[in-house]
Amino acid sequence: PAERTLVLVKPDALRRGLLGEILGRFERKGLVIEALELRTMDAELADQHYAEHVDKAFYPPLKEFMTSGPLAAVVLSGDEVISVVRTLVGATDGRKAAAGTIRGDLSLSNRENLIHASDSVDSAKRELALWFPKL
Ligand code: CMP
Numbered sequence: 001p002a003e004r005t006l007v008l009v010k011p012d013a014l015r016r017g018l019l020g021e022i023l024g025r026f027e028r029k030g031l032v033i034e035a036l037e038l039r040t041m042d043a044e045l046a047d048q049h050y051a052e053h054v055d056k057a058f059y060p061p062l063k064e065f066m067t068s069g070p071l072a073a074v075v076l077s078g079d080e081v082i083s084v085v086r087t088l089v090g091a092t093d094g095r096k097a098a099a100g101t102i103r104g105d106l107s108l109s110n111r112e113n114l115i116h117a118s119d120s121v122d123s124a125k126r127e128l129a130l131w132f133p134k135l
Helices: 011-015 018-029 043-049 061-066 081-089 102-106 121-131
Strands: 003-009 032-039 071-078 114-116
Touching: 003 081, 003 121, 011 018, 011 061, 011 071, 011 114, 018 032, 018 061, 018 071, 018 081, 043 061, 043 121, 071 081, 071 121, 081 102, 081 114
Parallel strands: none
Antiparallel strands: 003 071, 003 114, 032 071
16 A cells, blocks of 8 residues: 655644645645544644654744644655655745745745654654544
8 A cells, every 4th residue: 555644734824825735736746635634733632743842942832833723634645655745845944945845935934834744654653643543
């Protein structure tokens, strides 16, 4: 079966009306949307999802932002989808992300950077189990 990854289209993207634009980029690339749900992260889910970041200085404002409104949790599949999605999304800081990437074209922030995408096979496995336990 094709590889799968977890994408979160973050609250800033939904507030800005960019969900369709962002999903469209994944669709036009040829990736398949296997699951899609509007969710609002609570504090507990934020701490689990960002377990590796909870002790970092940027975490409190990140948590505040990620729990500030609905996000879209998306499962995508396709050939080498984990790295393909990371390439489409671009570098973490929207100010430094390459033009042509989602963040490079649409974000000017290091925190409100529109998207989260699993960064490895192991994190995809962990994050898919956390967000879509029945899948
Ligand atoms: P994400 O891919 O969701 O993983 C961790 C998130 O923390 C990242 O995207 C950004 O939203 C945020 N982040 C990472 N580094 C910083 C930073 N230096 N300052 C503020 N936010 C950050």
